[in-house]
Amino acid sequence: MSVLRTPPSTAKNIVRLPPLMLTTPQLVAEHVPCTLHPSVLPSDLACELFYTMLDASRGWKRNKWWLFDRVVESPHRTSFYARKTDGLDGDETWQEAARYWYNGRMSESPSVFPPTMEKACRIVEDIVNEEMKKRKPFNLEWGGDGQPVWRANVAASNCYEGAKDSVGFHSDQLTYLGPYPTIASLSLGTRRNFSLREVIPTDEREHRKARTFNIPLSHNSLTIMHASCQEKFKHSIPPQNAIDVFRPAFPRSPSESIEPSPCRINITFRFYRPDFRPLSIPRCKCGVPTILRPDMKNRTHGEADRYWWTCYAGAQNDGKGCDFWKLLDMLEEKRGPCVGFEKKNQHPQVINGQARS
Ligand SMILES: O=C(O)CCC(=O)C(=O)O
Numbered sequence: 212m213s214v215l216r217t218p219p220s221t222a223k224n225i226v227r228l229p230p231l232m233l234t235t236p237q238l239v240a241e242h243v244p245c246t247l248h249p250s251v252l253p254s255d256l257a258c259e260l261f262y263t264m265l266d267a268s269r270g271w272k273r274n275k276w277w278l279f280d281r282v283v284e285s286p287h288r289t290s291f292y293a294r295k296t297d298g299l300d301g302d303e304t305w306q307e308a309a310r311y312w313y314n315g316r317m318s319e320s321p322s323v324f325p326p327t328m329e330k331a332c333r334i335v336e337d338i339v340n341e342e343m344k345k346r347k348p349f350n351l352e353w354g355g356d357g358q359p360v361w362r363a364n365v366a367a368s369n370c371y372e373g374a375k376d377s378v379g380f381h382s383d384q385l386t387y388l389g390p391y392p393t394i395a396s397l398s399l400g401t402r403r404n405f406s407l408r409e410v411i412p413t414d415e416r417e418h419r420k421a422r423t424f425n426i427p428l429s430h431n432s433l434t435i436m437h438a439s440c441q442e443k444f445k446h447s448i449p450p451q452n453a454i455d456v457f458r459p460a461f462p463r464s465p466s467e468s469i470e471p472s473p474c475r476i477n478i479t480f481r482f483y484r485p486d487f488r489p490l491s492i493p494r495c496k497c498g499v500p501t502i503l504r505p506d507m508k509n510r511t512h513g514e515a516d517r518y519w520w521t522c523y524a525g526a527q528n529d530g531k532g533c534d535f536w537k538l539l540d541m542l543e544e545k546r547g548p549c550v551g552f553e554k555k556n557q558h559p560q561v562i563n564g565q566a567r568s
């Protein structure tokens with residue numbers, strides 16, 4: 212009777228790899244689609260920005276949303292900022308986009324970048340653009356100026372107060388970022404681990420397993436999640452049993468003493484694309500803007516990747532959403548220009564959301 216048994220799955224024989232700690236910029240670049248840049252801001256600016264954001268964070272909220280039949284709360288506080296001038300088109304509709312930025316939730320109007328954040332942002336932009344010049348762009352990256360140029364027009368900020376605050380594994384929604392975004396993440400305060408884990412495509416599951424990579428993020432370091440990171444990897448800040456307290460290099464003022472802090476502040480500078488403006492985002496049957504997600508399990512390495520728009524109203528509406536589901540079609544939705552679009556008429560040749568060059 213043994214002939215009737217299904218053959219043992221080869222998946223069982225695949226070696227599970229232990230988590231790997233990536234402690235240098237070289238190791239990071241070798242293993243994940245990210246780059247790590249230590250000590251990016253002048254130390255007095257980094258310290259001032261830490262204090263500014265720490266004070267602001269007292270008013271930040273823990274996001275709440277519905278997951279199936281229960282309300283879940285994010286295990287850290289978060290806020291959203293929109294830049295007054297985005298360096299590209301001065302479009303103010305990002306204020307509107309920001310209202311929907313998290314889990315389909317109508318949130319309060321975002322704050323503008325405080326002056327210290329503006330200063331930091333300019334330094335971050337230069338580093339990001341230098342790094343992007345070294346990388347081969349994906350066809351669907353924004354190509355408005357004929358080449359990938361990155362400008363931060365919004366920022367999401369997080370405060371992790373102590374070892375237990377965290378964020379679970381996720382990839383960032385692409386609704387306003389579009390495909391293959393570049394996200395620049397500045398860390399201030401106490402050091403925490405940033406974990407990355409690849410989503411293994413369905414057709415490769417029999418052959419290999421995902422490995423977790425941990426990157427210790429020190430005060431004043433910049434992690435750039437490059438194009439394809441959101442399509443291939445999920446990331447998280449896991450809770451820890453213990454953390455070192457952070458001792459700022461400078462006091463708030465000459466008359467004050469330095470106070471150690473258990474907090475980590477994170478600012479993710481983002482480029483919301485002009486071709487993914489709020490008014491262009493499809494609405495679902497609930498009348499709420501949909502969210503854009505990549506098909507992480509069926510990747511084709513930039514050849515014919517798929518993205519879809521889905522309802523996210525359920526996250527805020529007692530878990531009750533609709534069945535809206537639509538493939539992103541760059542041509543039909545008149546999006547672009549992208550780096551891979553034909554230069555002559557700026558028209559993409561698209562199959563299922565992927566432009567062919
Ligand atoms: O705190 C971090 O470094 C990550 C934050 C994050 O993943 C997010 O805001 O989407």
Ligand SMILES: [Fe+2]
Pocket residue numbers: 381382383446
């Ligand atoms: Fe994220």
